[in-house]
Amino acid sequence: MSIIQQMNSKLANMIAAGEVVDRPASVVKELVENSIDAKASIITVEVVDMGMKSIIITDNGVGMDFLDAHLAFDRHATSKIMNESDLGHIMTLGFRGEALAAIASVSKVILKTRQKDQEGIEVTYHGGVFVKDGTSTLNQGTIVEVYDLFYNTPARFKYIKSDLAERQAIIDIFDRLALAHPDIRFNLIIDNKTIKSTYGTNDFFSLIDQIYGSKMTHGMTVFEETVQKVRITGYLLNPQISRSRKKDISIFVNGRYIRNYKLIQAVIDGYHSFMMVGKYPIALIHLEIDPSLLDVNVHPQKYEVKFVNESILAYYIETYVKQALLKKTHPIPETLNTIRKEEKDIYTPLNINFGEKIINEPESLNHLENNLKAEKLPDLEYVGIFSGTYILFQNQDGLYLMDQHAAAERIRYEHYFKSLANPNKAVKHLLFAHHLELTSDDLLVIQNHLEKLNHLGFYFNEQNELVGLPVWLNDSEIELAIEAMVSMLVEKEAIDLSILRDKLAKDISCKGAIKANKSLSLSEINAIVKNLRTCENPYTCPHGRPTFIKLSHYEIERMFKRVV
Ligand SMILES: Nc1ncnc2c1ncn2[C@@H]1O[C@H](COP(=O)(O)OP(=O)(O)O)[C@@H](O)[C@H]1O
Ligand SMILES: [Mg+2]
Incomplete structure (x- = not known):
C-alpha cells in the first residue's frame, strides 16, 4: 500500500x-x-x-x-x-x-x-x-x-x-x-x-545620525569608487567610535542588507591599526552590482548572496576603506575622558616635570623640517613633560599631549612593517637546533604543512626542532612567528604573509619602544615628532591607542568658565 x-x-x-x-x-x-x-x-x-x-x-x-x-x-x-x-x-x-x-x-x-x-x-x-x-x-x-x-x-x-x-x-x-x-x-x-x-531625504549624514544617535557622523569618511562595473560606496564612521561587536558593520547589495563574513572582515582589515584591538567600527558599505553577477536565491530569508568573485571584491573593499581613512586627517581626539580607561595606573597625578635639561635648550620644535606627510600633524611648539610620559605641545588651536611610548611604537611599527615587506628568501642555518615549546596539536599542524613552512624559509629536523629560519627573522621573534603561523594554519590552512608581518612588526615595535617614564632630551623629542610626521598613520599606535590627544583652547577656557 x-x-x-x-x-x-x-x-x-x-x-x-x-x-x-x-x-x-x-x-x-x-x-x-x-x-x-x-x-x-x-x-x-x-x-x-x-x-x-x-x-x-x-x-x-x-x-x-x-x-x-x-x-x-x-x-x-x-x-x-x-x-x-x-x-x-x-x-x-x-x-x-x-x-x-x-x-x-x-x-x-x-x-x-x-x-x-x-x-x-x-x-x-x-x-x-x-x-x-x-x-x-x-x-x-x-x-x-x-x-x-x-x-x-x-x-x-x-x-x-x-x-x-x-x-x-x-x-x-x-x-x-x-x-x-x-x-x-x-x-x-x-x-x-x-x-x-528617518527623513527619507537621501542624506546619509542625517540618516546615520537618526539611526545611531546624534552627531555620530562627526568625522565620518565617505568614499565612492567604481571597479569593474561594481560601485562601492562606503560610509566610515570615525574610528574613535568603536563597538565591541561586529554587528554595526553593514553590507548592502543593490539595496539589500546581506550577511557576508568575508566582506565584513575586509572592512575590519581596512580599519586595521586605526582601531583598538578587539574593537570594531560602525561602517556601511553599499554595493551596486549588475544583478546577473549575483545569486540571491540561496536561502529563504535572502540574507546570503553569492558573488561571482567574492575574494576580489573583499580585496577592493579593504583597499578603499584603508585609503579613505588614511586620506582623511583625523581630528586628534578632543577629550581625555575615554582615553586612559584601560591603563589608569600609568600616571601618578600632578607630577609635572619641568625638565631642567630642556629649558636651557634654545631649539624649538616649531620649525621642523617639512616633508611629504607634514600636513598630517600640525605645527607643534614644545611646552614640557607631564608625569614623565606625556610630552606637552601647544599651537594656536590648543594644547596637545603626546604619549611617548605610543608614538615611538607607531614609528617602529611602520619601519618594521616596511622592512618586512620584501622578505629576503635566504635561509639562516642554525648551528644548534632550536627547541620549540609546542603542544602535540601544534606539532601536528607543523608536520602537516611542512612544505608551506619550508617555502617561507622555516626548516625542522626529525625531532621537530627548528634548524633553519629566514634571515629576516630576529632570533627573539622565533616563538612569536611560529605561534602566529600555527594559528593561521589552523584557521585557514594557509599562512598569510601580511598578517605575519603585521604581528611581528607589532611585537618588535612594542619591545623596543621607549617606555613610559623614561626621560627624554629635547633632541630625542624632536626626533620622535619628526619621525612621526613621516608615518602613514601618526595618530594611533599599532594597537589603536592614540599617540596624541588634544585639548582645544575652547575646551580649556570652558573648564575655567571663561566661556560657556
Ligand atoms: N505592501 C504591499 N504592497 C503591494 N503589494 C504587496 C505588498 N505586500 C505584498 N504584495 C504583493 O503580494 C505578493 C506576495 O508577497 P510575498 O508573499 O511577500 O512574496 P514576494 O515578495 O516574494 O513576491 C507580492 O509579489 C506583491 O505583489
Ligand atoms: Mg515579500
Missing part, C-alpha cells in the same frame, strides 16, 4: 514559515521589504509586546487590486518574477512569493490595501485559513496587520516568549532596512512609543 501523500497547502505553508518567519523580527523584515518593493516612500512599523501581540506595517505604495489581495496569500504567488530567466536579474527584495502565505499560516492577518483611484479592500486570514473579505477605508497603499503570531504553533511561541532579545532583533532589522533606503521615510513605534524615525 502506498503511504506517500501530497501535503495540503496549509501544512506546507506552516513548514515554510519555520524558515521564512522564525521570529517576529523576520515578519517585520518580510513585510517592510514588500512595502519597499511596492515603491512606498513612507513606511511605518508598529509592534506591541515584542511583536507577539501585533505587528502593523503601513505603507503608501502602489497597493493591490481585489484579485491580487487574495492571491498574495497563496504560496509561490508573486508579482516579481515570471520565469526562470528573471531569476538571473532580480532587482526587488522579494521574489519567492512565500512570505505572506507563511506569515498568514502562523498568525491572524488582516490585509488592507488600496490602489490609486480605487476602492479599498480588506482580506482576513486566520492560521492560513481564509476568514472573510470586504471593502475598507484607507489611503492609497497597504496596511498589513499581524496579530497573535505563532498562536497555533505552541513550541515556537514558547521559545519566543522567553527571548528578550526579540525587541533588539526588531530594532536591528529596522535599522538595516532604513540604512539601505535613504530615500524612504521610516518610523518605528514599539509599544506605542516612537523609537526611531
Whole structure:
C-alpha cells in the first residue's frame, strides 16, 4: 500500500514559515521589504509586546487590486518574477512569493490595501485559513496587520516568549532596512512609543545620525569608487567610535542588507591599526552590482548572496576603506575622558616635570623640517613633560599631549612593517637546533604543512626542532612567528604573509619602544615628532591607542568658565 501523500497547502505553508518567519523580527523584515518593493516612500512599523501581540506595517505604495489581495496569500504567488530567466536579474527584495502565505499560516492577518483611484479592500486570514473579505477605508497603499503570531504553533511561541532579545532583533532589522533606503521615510513605534524615525531625504549624514544617535557622523569618511562595473560606496564612521561587536558593520547589495563574513572582515582589515584591538567600527558599505553577477536565491530569508568573485571584491573593499581613512586627517581626539580607561595606573597625578635639561635648550620644535606627510600633524611648539610620559605641545588651536611610548611604537611599527615587506628568501642555518615549546596539536599542524613552512624559509629536523629560519627573522621573534603561523594554519590552512608581518612588526615595535617614564632630551623629542610626521598613520599606535590627544583652547577656557 502506498503511504506517500501530497501535503495540503496549509501544512506546507506552516513548514515554510519555520524558515521564512522564525521570529517576529523576520515578519517585520518580510513585510517592510514588500512595502519597499511596492515603491512606498513612507513606511511605518508598529509592534506591541515584542511583536507577539501585533505587528502593523503601513505603507503608501502602489497597493493591490481585489484579485491580487487574495492571491498574495497563496504560496509561490508573486508579482516579481515570471520565469526562470528573471531569476538571473532580480532587482526587488522579494521574489519567492512565500512570505505572506507563511506569515498568514502562523498568525491572524488582516490585509488592507488600496490602489490609486480605487476602492479599498480588506482580506482576513486566520492560521492560513481564509476568514472573510470586504471593502475598507484607507489611503492609497497597504496596511498589513499581524496579530497573535505563532498562536497555533505552541513550541515556537514558547521559545519566543522567553527571548528578550526579540525587541533588539526588531530594532536591528529596522535599522538595516532604513540604512539601505535613504530615500524612504521610516518610523518605528514599539509599544506605542516612537523609537526611531528617518527623513527619507537621501542624506546619509542625517540618516546615520537618526539611526545611531546624534552627531555620530562627526568625522565620518565617505568614499565612492567604481571597479569593474561594481560601485562601492562606503560610509566610515570615525574610528574613535568603536563597538565591541561586529554587528554595526553593514553590507548592502543593490539595496539589500546581506550577511557576508568575508566582506565584513575586509572592512575590519581596512580599519586595521586605526582601531583598538578587539574593537570594531560602525561602517556601511553599499554595493551596486549588475544583478546577473549575483545569486540571491540561496536561502529563504535572502540574507546570503553569492558573488561571482567574492575574494576580489573583499580585496577592493579593504583597499578603499584603508585609503579613505588614511586620506582623511583625523581630528586628534578632543577629550581625555575615554582615553586612559584601560591603563589608569600609568600616571601618578600632578607630577609635572619641568625638565631642567630642556629649558636651557634654545631649539624649538616649531620649525621642523617639512616633508611629504607634514600636513598630517600640525605645527607643534614644545611646552614640557607631564608625569614623565606625556610630552606637552601647544599651537594656536590648543594644547596637545603626546604619549611617548605610543608614538615611538607607531614609528617602529611602520619601519618594521616596511622592512618586512620584501622578505629576503635566504635561509639562516642554525648551528644548534632550536627547541620549540609546542603542544602535540601544534606539532601536528607543523608536520602537516611542512612544505608551506619550508617555502617561507622555516626548516625542522626529525625531532621537530627548528634548524633553519629566514634571515629576516630576529632570533627573539622565533616563538612569536611560529605561534602566529600555527594559528593561521589552523584557521585557514594557509599562512598569510601580511598578517605575519603585521604581528611581528607589532611585537618588535612594542619591545623596543621607549617606555613610559623614561626621560627624554629635547633632541630625542624632536626626533620622535619628526619621525612621526613621516608615518602613514601618526595618530594611533599599532594597537589603536592614540599617540596624541588634544585639548582645544575652547575646551580649556570652558573648564575655567571663561566661556560657556
Ligand atoms: N505592501 C504591499 N504592497 C503591494 N503589494 C504587496 C505588498 N505586500 C505584498 N504584495 C504583493 O503580494 C505578493 C506576495 O508577497 P510575498 O508573499 O511577500 O512574496 P514576494 O515578495 O516574494 O513576491 C507580492 O509579489 C506583491 O505583489
Ligand atoms: Mg515579500
